[in-house]
Amino acid sequence: MSKRRKYQPVESSFEQIDSDSDDSIIVSKSPSQSPPRPPPSSVQWIDKYAPISTSDICINPTKLTQVRNALTSMINHTSTSRVLVLSGPSGCSKSTTAKLLAKELIDSSDCLVEYNETFDIEDFLSNCRYRIGPNLAVVLIEELPNVFHAPTLEKFRNSLQQWISYDGELPPLVICLTEIEYGEGESWYNIENTLTVDTVFGRSLASQMNIIKFNPLAVRFLNKTISNIVKNEPVFNKINKVKLKSVLDQMYKVGDIRSIISNLQLWTILNSDTVCLRENQINLFHAIGKILYSSSEFTHMNKEDVDHHSIDQVLSQFQDNLPLVNLGLLENYHILNTSQFPVQLAADITNDLSISDIGVTDIGIRSARVNLRKLTSTKRQDQIRFPKQFKMARLARITAGQVRDYQRYITPRSSFNDLNMIDGYFLPMIYNRRYKQRYSYNRLGGKFKKIYDDEVEDERVDYDQFQDEIKRKKLEDVELDSEGELSDPISESDMETDADSEDGFSSDPELDLLISQGRI
Incomplete structure (x- = not known):
């Protein structure tokens, strides 16, 4: 029996920092030997000016208060939500806020348990259930599992749903999600080209979470943090203030505190007129x-x-x-x-x-x-919605996938168009009439659905008799590949005549299946 991996609580290290402050330099020491102290220019400013308290975080105070209240209510078990999601662009102080608030609200050096993508998410959350009472800790998921792998994504969602539905006391669970748009010119909206709350969790699961949206950092908050660096770094004494302001104005457009601090340090080292900025795309x-x-x-x-x-x-x-x-x-x-x-x-x-x-x-x-521009008021009545084309394209891909599976495993000699246009319509009518209540066939590829703008998308897929037949054929192919022959071949049996059968065939379910597949 394999040993179960133990998950040790990890203290907040802020190696990947979302903000900064005027703290002293932190230098790691090797237990075996002490290397020569590096020159000041080699010390990363994002580490050197890492915040040590919530007052040092580069963030809107209103947003900080909102997160503090949400996390406090989860710790005190007065919140109806068991999962807090902090979403937004990179470098807007999401994880820094969560880590420092955990230290502030829980008086313990062991106040934070962080997920690592090498962990099994189901085992990790199962172990974290016991971080309550005197052993209380904030559970933080900053690195997501491989959500682009469909089975892993499904397991991640199921684990979160089990966490939410757990009948008992739980520690606060915080997920920091950096939202990204990957694709360009894509005609659909899913996790393959857009990483958002909806695509990662699905709308059904997301509706059960407390979601706080972070925006790119505003200039007035960035100025406070960057001014502290400029004040404490001697290199800026030799830089023209007008030139520095021009450079900072360009950097502030990104709204990413880590990118700004790193680029500012690189700019002072290279002493170049060129500013390297992360591309600031809009979704x-x-x-x-x-x-x-x-x-x-x-x-x-x-x-x-x-x-x-x-x-x-x-x-x-x-x-x-x-x-x-x-x-x-x-x-x-x-x-x-x-x-x-x-x-x-x-x-x-x-x-x-x-x-x-x-x-x-x-x-x-x-x-x-x-x-x-001619309107007298820009007050909005509802949230911005993605076009219904996304839903339509998603359903079209599901339908095409089901028809192709049927073509591959059941009737490889039939064309896709024939299956979609002819067989997919008439076969369910024939089979449902022939077998009456014994089987239920929907349209091949799924039922036709109406798409509404205000509809919460139903992520469930209609599986009918066609889908059961495809699943069984897949299993047969796997058994043949692994053993060279069927592991459970159909044996001859004494078959009784079904007097109620409309076509006079046997009531043997295996024979009925073969008939329904057109193989007899």
Whole structure:
């Protein structure tokens, strides 16, 4: 029997820091020998200025209070949620906030248990259930399992659902999720191209969690942290203040504290006029938001220039996928002004979005921004939603996958189109009439479904008799591959005539299966 891996609590180390403060330099020492002390320039500023208390974190105080209240209520068991998710872009102080709040709220040196991606998530959470009472600790998941592997993702979700449904006292579980958009020009929305709360957890599971959204760090909070570094590093005494301000203005656009501190240190070492910035892409949500509200980045300009630059930002990053942005605008423009729209204004927006579909790709975006500027109020009635095209594309992929499985395992000589257009429609009618209540066949590839904008997507897949037959055939193929022959071959048996059978065939279920598959 293999030994069960023990999970030792890990103290917050802040090697990967989301913020900074004016702490003393931390230098690791080897127990066997002490290497020469490195020159000051080789010390990483993100380590040197790591925060040691929540007051040092580069974060909006309101957001810090929100997280503190949520975590306190979980510790005191007054919260209805057992999982706290901190989501947002990289470097916005999510994990730093969680780690320092754990130290602040739990008076213990053993107040934090961190998940490592090498751990089995199910075993890890099972062991962490006992970190309660005198042994209380905050359970932190900052490194996710391999969520791009479907079985691992399913196991991760199931483990979290078991945690939420556990009948007993639990320690607070905090998940820090860095949201990322990978794909460019993709026509669907899933975990393969977008890492968000919805794609990682699914809407059903996410609805049972307390989710706090972090935004890129604002300049006023970055200034406080960076000013402390500039004040304490002698290298800045030799740098022109105007030039430094120009460089910092460029770096602040990223909103990532780690990236800013690292780039600032690199810039002082290289003494170069070039600033290396992480590409600051906007996702589809932000693109739609910039058209609905315009960008707050250009508020110092007049209205026409603000609109012009806001549109250019979207066009520069979504030039190859403007139809998707148009769909997003078509389904979201109505949320402004509490849906009180003049008919003519709505008609102008929808007409120009339609014109975009026949060649003039950017006219819909420009028209939407210009017309929305005419509204007296930008108060929104609802949250921005992704276009229904995502749901439609997802269901289409599921249907295509089921039809291809049936073609591969059951009727390889039939074409995909025939199975989808002909067999998929008529076979269920024939089989359901022949076998009446003994089997239930849905349409091959799944039932037709209506897609609604306000519908919470049902992630369950309809499995019917077709799917059971495909599963059984897969198992037969596995047995043949592993043993060279069927492990449980069908043996001849005395079959009694089923007087109630409409076609006079035997009631033997194995024979019925072969008939249903067209193999007899």
